Amino acid sequence: MAVSDHVDLDTFIKGVEKRNPGQEEFVQAVTEVAQDIYDFIEDKEEYHEAQILRRIAEPDRVVSFRVCWEDDNHNIRVQRGWRVQNNNAIGPYKGGIRFHPSVTESVLKFLAFEQTFKNSLTGLPMGGGKGGANFNPRGKSDAEVMRFCQSFITELYRHIGPDTDVPAGDIGVGAREIGYMFGQYKRITGRWEGVLTGKGMEYGGSQMRPEATGYGAVYFLENMLKHKDDSIDGKTAVISGSGNVATHAAEQIVKQGGKVLTMSDSGGFIHDEDGIDQEKIDWIKDLKNNQRGRISEYADEFSGASYHEGERPWGVACDLALPCATQNELNGDEAKTLVDNGVIAVSEGANMPTTLEGVHIFHDAKIMYGPGKAANAGGVAVSGLEMSQNAERISWNHERLGNMLTELMEGIHEKCVEYGDDGNGYVDYVKGANIAGFKKVADAMLAYGVV
Numbered sequence: 273m274a275v276s277d278h279v280d281l282d283t284f285i286k287g288v289e290k291r292n293p294g295q296e297e298f299v300q301a302v303t304e305v306a307q308d309i310y311d312f313i314e315d316k317e318e319y320h321e322a323q324i325l326r327r328i329a330e331p332d333r334v335v336s337f338r339v340c341w342e343d344d345n346h347n348i349r350v351q352r353g354w355r356v357q358n359n360n361a362i363g364p365y366k367g368g369i370r371f372h373p374s375v376t377e378s379v380l381k382f383l384a385f386e387q388t389f390k391n392s393l394t395g396l397p398m399g400g401g402k403g404g405a406n407f408n409p410r411g412k413s414d415a416e417v418m419r420f421c422q423s424f425i426t427e428l429y430r431h432i433g434p435d436t437d438v439p440a441g442d443i444g445v446g447a448r449e450i451g452y453m454f455g456q457y458k459r460i461t462g463r464w465e466g467v468l469t470g471k472g473m474e475y476g477g478s479q480m481r482p483e484a485t486g487y488g489a490v491y492f493l494e495n496m497l498k499h500k501d502d503s504i505d506g507k508t509a510v511i512s513g514s515g516n517v518a519t520h521a522a523e524q525i526v527k528q529g530g531k532v533l534t535m536s537d538s539g540g541f542i543h544d545e546d547g548i549d550q551e552k553i554d555w556i557k558d559l560k561n562n563q564r565g566r567i568s569e570y571a572d573e574f575s576g577a578s579y580h581e582g583e584r585p586w587g588v589a590c591d592l593a594l595p596c597a598t599q600n601e602l603n604g605d606e607a608k609t610l611v612d613n614g615v616i617a618v619s620e621g622a623n624m625p626t627t628l629e630g631v632h633i634f635h636d637a638k639i640m641y642g643p644g645k646a647a648n649a650g651g652v653a654v655s656g657l658e659m660s661q662n663a664e665r666i667s668w669n670h671e672r673l674g675n676m677l678t679e680l681m682e683g684i685h686e687k688c689v690e691y692g693d694d695g696n697g698y699v700d701y702v703k704g705a706n707i708a709g710f711k712k713v714a715d716a717m718l719a720y721g722v723v
């Protein structure tokens with residue numbers, strides 16, 4: 273008789289805590305997924321016998337390395353870099369690179385774990401990974417960022433490749449950083465190949481990639497509302513963040529007739545009762561280009577807007593909320609405030625922005641809640657399409673990719689409904705996304721035997 277991992281959920285989570293001491297974010301992400309998976313696999317002994325959940329909660333490997341670089345004043349600086357290759361059961365590892373002082377192994381392990389389910393949900397052949405460094409690009413010159421990126425990739429290049437692991441951008445890593453890293457990879461290996469996504473349009477990047485995550489989060493929101501015969505038109509939206517995801521989410525809300533009231537950064541948030549229209553969004557994009565400006569400057573530029581230093585935007589009454597900055601930026605109290613103020617739907621552009629307590633509050637209030645692993649999957653989906661275009665040496669146009677993104681988000685929404693509908697008209701999108709994402713990866717792992 274095979275040894276089964278048919279232990280109860282609490283015992284399983286205690287084991288995860290014990291094996292990953294001090295890694296709170298990772299334990300939080302595993303706990304959230306395990307709760308749903310446990311119900312689903314309860315009567316499916318094959319998953320227990322093969323220890324699938326235990327195996328999926330253990331990254332294939334974590335690579336950690338030193339990154340030395342020289343700043344403009346000739347000081348030698350030392351940072352730490354990582355690549356977490358979580359699971360490649362259904363395709364090459366795929367996931368972003370984050371440069372931010374808050375990056376730790378735990379944060380990257382949680383992101384790589386989430387990425388595995390998200391990538392599976394897209395229906396494209398991509399495994400899950402994530403990487404980054406505790407480097408802060410803010411305030412650094414272009415030359416410093418270039419030297420850092422070159423040093424980072426000089427170590428990482430040996431672990432990645434178009435059929436092995438294909439990183440992309442994330443917080444602090446945009447087109448500039450991808451350019452420096454791709455250039456260095458090409459220089460070291462002598463090969464032009466689709467090893468990174470989010471590249472510039474001149475050298476293999478995909479149309480729609482910059483817009484994909486933010487637009488996709490709004491398409492997901494649109495699908496949730498449509499499922500209830502409703503739409504974005506005429507509704508107010510509170511958005512956090514002011515980077516790539518947040519500004520494109522704002523743009524798509526405006527395109528669909530909604531009114532955006534807030535945007536933020538790690539310093540605070542701005543509230544504009546007149547609405548942040550396309551012209552103002554373009555101004556913010558310009559301000560934030562290459563990490564330069566602060567959102568506080570918005571209140572000086574546009575009369576009628578107020579700046580709230582050190583605060584988050586969730587106290588502003590709205591119909592729709594889109595957390596698009598970072599993890600754990602919306603806690604239980606803030607979720608309760610949103611619900612008390614009448615929010616009807618939340619769509620996460622960021623990864624795990626809502627704490628577990630906040631998620632429970634949204635579910636108890638039966639509002640539409642689209643978790644990041646489903647709602648923000650548009651970014652990695654178009655990255656997958658960038659890989660296909662690179663492999664075929666072709667490029668598709670904006671319109672074609674726009675249609676593909678819309679269809680992909682519709683497909684993700686459908687899968688969530690398939691596994692998350694409680695039979696009484698309420699869709700638990702977290703459960704739907706977790707089960708649909710898990711099933712494909714788990715079944716591939718079963719097919720491989722014990723590897």
Ligand code: NDP
Pocket residue numbers: 374441442443444445485513514515516517518536537538539596597598599601621622623648649651652
């Ligand atoms: P950017 O670097 O372009 O922007 C990040 C934004 O979040 C900035 O406004 C930044 O403010 C703010 N922010 C970062 N850390 C904090 C913090 N600790 N507290 C408050 N605000 C903070 O990143 P993206 O827009 O690309 O990414 C945003 C989120 O979306 C992340 O969770 C990322 O993982 C997720 N995501 C991104 C994808 C993509 O395609 N880019 C794909 C899928 C998910 P400041 O400038 O002050 O740091």
